[in-house]
Amino acid sequence: MFNIAGLISIILFYILILAVGIWAGRKKEAGNDSEEEVMLAGRNIGLFVGIFTMTATWVGGGYINGTAEAIYTSGLVWCQAPFGYALSLVFGGIFFANPMRRQGYVTMLDPLQDSFGERMGGLLFLPALCGEVFWAAGILAALGATLSVIIDMDHRTSVILSSCIAVFYTLFGGLYSVAYTDVIQLFCIFIGLWMCIPFAMYNEKVGTLVGNDDVDWIGAVPSSEIAYYMDYGLLLIFGGIPWQVYFQRVLSSKSAVRAQILSYVAAFGCILMAIPPVLIGAIAKATPWNETEYKGPYPLTEQETSMILPMVLQYLTPEYVSFFGLGAVSAAVMSSADSSVLSASSMFARNVYKLIFRQRASEMEIIWVMRVSILIVGVLSTVMALTIPSIYGLWSMCSDLVYVILFPQLLMVVHFKHHCNTYGSLAAYIVAFFVRMSGGEPLLGLGALIHYPGWDGEKQLFPFRTMAMLLSLITLVGVSWFTKWIFESGRLAPGYDLFRCVVNIPEDVEHVGEPAEGGEQLHVMTPGHIGRIYGAAGTLVGKDEMNGRINPALEPDDDMDPAEVEKFHQHGVRGPGGGGGRNTGLPAEVAKTGQTTL
Structure with a gap:
């Protein structure tokens, strides 16, 4: 009714x-x-x-x-x-x-x-x-x-x-x-x-x-x-x-x-x-x-x-x-x-x-x-x-x-961000996905590829989900450590660092340290302006906080030749996409000192 x-x-x-x-x-x-x-x-x-x-x-x-x-x-x-x-x-x-x-x-x-x-x-x-x-x-x-x-x-x-x-x-x-x-x-x-x-x-x-x-x-x-x-x-x-x-x-x-x-x-x-x-x-x-x-x-x-x-x-x-x-x-x-x-x-x-x-x-x-x-x-x-x-x-x-x-x-x-990198992340992703899928999913009609201890014919009684999580964590740390060691020890040339997150990092890109305890954003001082960098993704906003204009100190100079302008756009505003690591997206002298020179 x-x-x-x-x-x-x-x-x-x-x-x-x-x-x-x-x-x-x-x-x-x-x-x-x-x-x-x-x-x-x-x-x-x-x-x-x-x-x-x-x-x-x-x-x-x-x-x-x-x-x-x-x-x-x-x-x-x-x-x-x-x-x-x-x-x-x-x-x-x-x-x-x-x-x-x-x-x-x-x-x-x-x-x-x-x-x-x-x-x-x-x-x-x-x-x-x-x-x-x-x-x-x-x-x-x-x-x-x-x-x-x-x-x-x-x-x-x-x-x-x-x-x-x-x-x-x-x-x-x-x-x-x-x-x-x-x-x-x-x-x-x-x-x-x-x-x-x-x-x-x-x-x-x-x-x-x-x-x-x-x-x-x-x-x-x-x-x-x-x-x-x-x-x-x-x-x-x-x-x-x-x-x-x-x-x-x-x-x-x-x-x-x-x-x-x-x-x-x-x-x-x-x-x-x-x-x-x-x-x-x-x-x-x-x-x-x-x-x-x-x-x-x-x-x-x-x-x-x-x-x-x-x-x-x-x-x-x-x-x-x-x-x-x-x-x-x-x-x-x-x-x-x-x-x-x-x-x-x-x-x-x-x-x-x-x-x-x-x-x-x-x-x-x-x-x-x-x-x-x-x-x-x-x-x-x-x-x-x-x-x-x-x-x-x-x-x-x-x-x-x-x-x-x-x-x-x-x-x-x-x-523990200093103990992991992109290679470890990708390996951990693959391991976790495979182990979880191997256990099957009865609600979707997916059969189990592996019968873990305690298998009762219908569901896995073994805690394979937690095992997958722990294996993912171990893989993340282990592969990250191994790739860091193999590159930094010289056993593999920097050119093989395809993800550019260990040694093959562009020279004009530096890593940003932790933000100051008193604030929630990293700040880079420029002449007369403040360029904001959010802790997230190192994205440079580059706004004049007084009037919202684009910070001229963070724009390419008019007298730059085309090659320099292209280099600036590639590395001055953001680091190269697809690489690992926390890139500031700033020229090296800004990243190192925290301020530009006059």
Whole structure:
């Protein structure tokens, strides 16, 4: 039966979110379309909004639906996501938030491109991009299925409508719109689900949750699956760190210390926001569904268990209560979709388009590329949500690749960058990819190439994901050390340093040291002007900070001959693309002394 209250709920909620998104977009400084302003909200996100938007990093449609499903199918002990993602925020705050924010990076890929070069950074962009796109597609598909359960609405219509609204306000206001709508969405999730719980819990069809031997919503971990259990736990904790949706919040904070505080508070928020879906999953476990108005197969099949949260709202609560619950589900989905779309677009515009293909692109050009990318990513996610049946399987595979490929490389470049280079990065990438793919992926129908110890005929009980991550880390360090030793010892001539990251580095390009503790950017003094170099990618802006003009000290002189002008453009503004190492993009005398001579 068509749920009129649910339809009204959806319409009102979408109007509210769209209005807040447009209003938040107006907070963007008029006429300021810089990368920082659009991608990072001018690094000016306040404490209150920052807490909500950082919490929304993980609390979304997949989070609340997946938590309820895990409780119903496997029990609380197997519901690892809330605790794993909370710990990922804690460890992210301890080890990554401070150095990343202090360096003044713009995206998560910036330190990787600083150390390994633009092209290697582009290769590392692939698992990050796929993870964001598949995640957005998966939760849009879940929303369509949810609305078809609750209000009998065509799932294609709901997916397209939700995607259009999320893309529109993200396009309009960038991170400002995403952050401020996160506040409204988290309120809707928390209030909407808590309002439904008393009605569902005391429904006459629902048994007791405590002291009922027939209802086991706690679960247990068999001794044979302890390694498998730990593997997934580590995947959630450390694989939950190298995501642009997290670092977009970290890098938008006003200071490094505040970025850490937001991470810790958001970890508590993740646990708090998991309580309602945990209770809903337990209520569903205590419900004999064949005695309710539910007419589907019983016991529930895998397709039905994935929709356990909307089923509780539909069949165990009054219609006027499900009004609020449906708004909560929609809020959760949109808070995830808009973040993923913005994150993927930001990385493409800055780390692929600008640093690989158009190093001289203006900031306005980059912003327009990002806006076009938002549209493309939104359309791609929507099409995938409507056409691919195993979206979750694709996202699961990509999240594994983020863990085994990106985490060890990000860890090294943030804390031990002098012990890794481009050769190690490429070798580690290949090793991690091969080992992970060798384990197969049942959700995608990919068979296992290698049967690791504990293989039960269907899944790998051996922690091969963590093994892949550790092998990747060891390969990164080992190959980097070996190539450094073989070149510096003279056993291989400098000409064989094809990636130009060990000894075959142009003489007029020097490495930049660490930024001063007191600031977040490296500064190069020039006569009467200040040339800015962001810690990320060594990109020289070269603006006169008083009037925004291009710094004349960083332009070629009029009396240079054509050969000198060409050399200046090759090495004076940016180092040669594709090489490893952190190039300042400055003439040697500037890089060495920190200032030009008169």
